[in-house]
Amino acid sequence: DQQVKQNSPSLSVQEGRISILNCDYTNSMFDYFLWYKKYPAEGPTFLISISSIKDKNEDGRFTVFLNKSAKHLSLHIVPSQPGDSAVYFCAASGMRFGAGTRLTVKP
Amino acid sequence: GAGVSQSPSNKVTEKGKDVELRCDPISGHTALYWYRQSLGQGLEFLIYFQGNSAPDKSGLPSDRFSAERTGGSVSTLTIQRTQQEDSAVYLCASSLRGGDQPQHFGDGTRLSIL
Numbered sequence: 001d002q003q004v005k006q007n008s009p010s011l012s013v014q015e016g017r018i019s020i021l022n023c024d025y026t027n028s029m030f031d032y033f034l035w036y037k038k039y040p041a042e043g044p045t046f047l048i049s050i051s052s053i054k055d056k057n058e059d060g061r062f063t064v065f066l067n068k069s070a071k072h073l074s075l076h077i078v079p080s081q082p083g084d085s086a087v088y089f090c091a092a093s094g095m096r097f098g099a100g101t102r103l104t105v106k107p
Numbered sequence: 108g109a110g111v112s113q114s115p116s117n118k119v120t121e122k123g124k125d126v127e128l129r130c131d132p133i134s135g136h137t138a139l140y141w142y143r144q145s146l147g148q149g150l151e152f153l154i155y156f157q158g159n160s161a162p163d164k165s166g167l168p169s170d171r172f173s174a175e176r177t178g179g180s181v182s183t184l185t186i187q188r189t190q191q192e193d194s195a196v197y198l199c200a201s202s203l204r205g206g207d208q209p210q211h212f213g214d215g216t217r218l219s220i221l
Contacts, residue, residue: 043212
């Protein structure tokens with residue numbers, strides 16, 4: 001059963017614009033969420049996290065928003081840069097990962 | 108470096124053979140995870156070790172898969188009687204104490220079953 005879903009397999013944005021990556025989950029017991037970034041032939045690297053007691057967490061160009069009532073979270077990247085081009089994974093309570101969204105930032 | 112190390116980086120074997128994949132976590136990390144990523148898919152959780160507790164094996168897909176962690180450090184994932192559907196990238200991660208701690212991933216072992 002897919003408890004964490006990333007319904008958009010890919011996203012393309014122009015450099016300097018905002019990238020918004022979405023993630024939905026089904027289990028209301030999940031109490032923290034993390035975003036990871038993955039480049040080809042490398043393991044994922046941690047980007048940002050949020051606890052279920054918060055609705056927003058910001059770190060530089062990256063902001064994660066959590067809407068518990070909708071069981072939805074999103075990652076905003078502003079401004080997007082070509083180096084942000086990677087696959088982004090949403091994870092819930094440590095071990096449950098979405099299928100990933102491939103972000104392409106065009107110069 | 109001081110990151111998570113996995114070996115081998117690539118493994119090609121014939122169907123029916125057994126394989127062992129190794130993971131060296133970051134020193135001092137008590138939590139260790141194994142995942143696999145099949146082509147075009149997300150990360151599928153396999154097994155989780157936390158300190159001296161019994162591992163969470165709920166993600167292992169069949170009894171052909173097993174893993175152990177010796178001395179709270181190095182871990183080995185073993186796949187017996189490999190099948191073609193076992194072809195995937197196997198990723199290992201460690202974290203300081205599990206729970207909400209971010210995981211640090213190795214670069215994976217790409218396993219190809221002929």
